[in-house]
Amino acid sequence: MFVRIKALLRRYKVAASRSINIGxxxxxKSSxxxxxxxxxxxxxxxxxxLLFxxxxxxxxxxxxxxLIEEVWGLDFEGNERTLDVHINRIRERFQSDIYKFKITTIRGLGYRLEEVK
Known part of the structure; x- marks a missing residue:
């Protein structure tokens, strides 16, 4: 029960943010x-x-x-490689040298977005 409440609070924090700057x-998010x-x-x-x-x-x-839970939902039953495909598409679309951010794979854990100076 406590874990579900924490997940709901995390979702609320992200949902409350309507606009963000990345690089x-x-x-x-409103439009x-x-x-x-x-x-x-x-x-x-x-x-x-996913990028948001x-x-x-x-x-x-x-x-x-x-990431899968937040973007695709708790009932997602697709291939877990779906996340990797979407991350790769974002990387191709927004190259770090132009848009000043990169998405780093943290092996065994997940992904991290970092601003590039």
């Missing part, structure tokens, strides 16, 4: 827009949610299970 990107240098990007919903989740906790490692 050179501004993400607005599901991603903007960089006055250019708007249309990205798939799951990629947006990682960007809400910069510098912190988020477990694979937590």
């Amino acid at each position: 050179n990107l501004v993400m607005d 599901y827009t991603v903007i960089s240098n006055n250019e708007q990007f249309d990205i798939p919903m799951k990629e947006f949610e 989740m990682l960007g809400s906790y910069p510098g912190k490692t988020l477990s694979r299970d937590r």
Whole structure:
């Protein structure tokens, strides 16, 4: 029961954030827009949610299970490699030298978004 309450509180914290800055990107959850240098990007919903989740906790490692639970839901029964595919698509779309952030794989744990100076 305590674990479920903690998960709900984490979701509320992320849900309460409507706009975040990640490197050179501004993400607005109310309109599901991603903007960089006055250019708007249309990205798939799951990629947006995944990037928004990682960007809400910069510098912190988020477990694979937590990311899947938050983005796909508790009842997700798909292939766990789905997360890896989405992370790779985000990396290809937003190259670290241009957008000033990178997503690092933390072996055995999950992923971490870090700003690049």
